[in-house]
Amino acid sequence: MQFEIFTILPDVFPPYLDSSILARAIARQLITVNIHDIRGYTTDKHHVCDDTPYGGGGGMVMKPEPVFTAVESVLGNPPPCPVILMTPQGKVLDQTLAFRLSRYERVAILCGRYEGIDERIREHLVTEEISIGDYVLTGGELPAMILLDVLSRLVPGVLGDPDGAMDDSHASGLIEYPHYTKPPEYRGWTVPDVLQSGHHAEINRWRRQQSLLRTLKRRPDMLKKAKLTHEDRIFLKIIGADLENEITDE
Numbered sequence: 001m002q003f004e005i006f007t008i009l010p011d012v013f014p015p016y017l018d019s020s021i022l023a024r025a026i027a028r029q030l031i032t033v034n035i036h037d038i039r040g041y042t043t044d045k046h047h048v049c050d051d052t053p054y055g056g057g058g059g060m061v062m063k064p065e066p067v068f069t070a071v072e073s074v075l076g077n078p079p080p081c082p083v084i085l086m087t088p089q090g091k092v093l094d095q096t097l098a099f100r101l102s103r104y105e106r107v108a109i110l111c112g113r114y115e116g117i118d119e120r121i122r123e124h125l126v127t128e129e130i131s132i133g134d135y136v137l138t139g140g141e142l143p144a145m146i147l148l149d150v151l152s153r154l155v156p157g158v159l160g161d162p163d164g165a166m167d168d169s170h171a172s173g174l175i176e177y178p179h180y181t182k183p184p185e186y187r188g189w190t191v192p193d194v195l196q197s198g199h200h201a202e203i204n205r206w207r208r209q210q211s212l213l214r215t216l217k218r219r220p221d222m223l224k225k226a227k228l229t230h231e232d233r234i235f236l237k238i239i240g241a242d243l244e245n246e247i248t249d250e
Contacts, residue, residue: 001102001155002032003148004081006070007111008049010037012141022149025158033148034074041070050114059115067121071108081106083127085117086140086147090129093147097130101147102154109147111140173226175218177210209235216241 005013013035017023025031039047042065049067050060071079082104091097101107110117110126122129132143152158180191194206212232215222216239228236 001030001104001151002034002106003151004034004036004074004106004108005111005144005148006036006038006067006074006108007139007141007144008038008113009111009139009141010035013145016145021158022152025152025155028157030155030157031152036070036074038066038070041073042066053115057115061115062113062117062121064118064120067110067117068125071110071125075108079108079125079127081108083108083110083125084147085110085112085122085126085129086132086143087112087116087129088131088134088136090131092131092133093150098150098154102151107151109140109144111144113139173222174211175214175222177207177214208232212236213239 007013013033017026017033022031022033026033038049042048048063050062053059053061071083075081075083082101084101084107086109110121130143130147132146137143180195184191184196192206194202197203212223212235215226216236223236223241
């Protein structure tokens, strides 16, 4: 998968991209990340990318000219791939949205700054707006890295476990089950016997039930959208879950 990131702060990306799983994914050419400095597409000697807003008010607004020039110079006009603006006004990123975007071979991510961007960028260049939550940051760089990380995990081969991304919280519509590792006992706290049994069917059943329990306790709203099996529903009834209030039948 190829990422084209447009920003006025290109130096914030390499420290994260040069580390851990993403670094290995880049080295193995499973993902490609190109960072484009919007300032490099300005025409004035000071490389100005912002100006005061029409109508007055505080803050500065990103100018349309360098943004359009940067994106179209790299991608062409019209761009052949999604151009995603990271903005608190966008659709909140979730795993369903991530799965959809992961089907693209190439995506462009535009990082806003200052008070916002000229509306003409939003109307005539951006194809999708995404938020990482109902709060405001100083710019789109951190959200862009989050989106890049989320999508990269879904690229085959990036994770060591080929099924790892599918076991994550939210991937299945449920919160992930608890994990344990060695030693089997620590300060009197022990690993559940079933996980040490070697009985894979029982382990899978235990993990599924733990996911259901955690989701019911921490995010009962997710059960309304989760794809539940007949066995899941029986288990939830046994533990006294209010299926009518918490779960909507498919």
